[in-house]
Amino acid sequence: MIPSDPRTQAMIHWLEHDLTLAINTVEPASSDASFRRYFRIKVADDSFIVMDAPPDKEDIARFARVADLLRHAKVNVPIIYQNNLPDGFLLLEDFGSQCFLDQLDADNANNLYQSAFDSLFNLQTNTPLTSCGLPTYDQALLERELDIFTEWFLGNRLGLTVPEQLWNMVRTVLIDSALEQPVTCVHRDYHSRNLMLTENDSPGVIDFQDAVIGPITYDLVSLLRDCYIAWPEHQVEHWLTDYFQRLEQAKLVDCEVERFQRWFDLMGLQRHLKAIGIFSRLDLRDGKSSYLNDIPRTLNYVINVAAKYPELAEFGDYLQQLNLSDQLTA
Secondary structure (H helix, E strand, O other): OOOOOHHHHHHHHHHHHHOOOOOOEEEEEEEOOOOOEEEEEEEOOEEEEEEEOOOOOOOHHHHHHHHHHHHHOOOOOOOEEEEEOOOOEEEEEOOOOOEHHHHOOOOOHHHHHHHHHHHHHHHHHHOOOOOOOOOEOOHHHHHHHHHHHHHHHHHHHOOOOOOHHHHHHHHHHHHHHHHOOOEEEEOOOOOOOOEEOOOOOOOEEOOOOOOEEEEOOHHHHHHHOOOOOOOOHHHHHHHHHHHHHHHHHOOOOOOOHHHHHHHHHHHHHHHHHHHHHHHHHHHHOOOOHHHHHHHHHHHHHHHHHHHHOHHHHHHHHHHHHOOHHHHHOO
16 A cells, blocks of 8 residues: 655655656555665556655765766666656666565575676776765774664663773774775675666666775675575685685785685674664664564674684674573564
């Protein structure tokens, strides 16, 4: 059922009166971890996606700019057919409703991930870093993201406070590792829910509006240590090594694979701590409780990675001693 709130009514008025579209059906397409909503509209023999992004909460002009940047980098992003920037509506190409997460299994994973690697490689090699206008994934942003974990997961959800000395050490290790990496264009949410199966030039890439210039391993770890689906570690290492060799041949990295692996692991730990905090915030602040189901998988990544590195072992032990699995189901 389509909500009859004022924004939906304004959206339909724009489509029918300003764009003179003869709409047959309007259906919810998806929502995400933001204030944006998406609707699928059917018009004659065609369909489109309409983004509803309240201007006081979302910047669709930025979405349009990044879409243009990625399209020039040969990344398959939705065509923007019409825009209504003042009211916060976009009429977009419809990539369909099948994302990678819906289809991934052991039989097709290699083929699907290869297409994702190809798209990521285009993003990383075809984006002009000095003239793209994207913000930098700097220390301040990394710190703010890590604080989401302590505020929303440990603090607001569990009522806990991590020992200050321990947390300062974790922050220093993770941020130093992120900032020492080569930089490239970073999608920031490059995972199985944002990669769409399309008939041509698959995958279609969505949810890219928060792109930045930042660490080269960020999108790779988002994909391979996905918060929504997990793969055996030997498979992850195989994919990582293959992609590392591709980056090495393109002269985007100049290091041993062991150092790249460390960057990858610690970047993932930073991202997963942030994600756990965001999943908690979505539940507590926004009433989106379904993301809580993804916390155990994501927390498991954190504990496993922390155990690999002596400087993070104490933090991993701290998390394990909290018996978080019991508290998350309480």
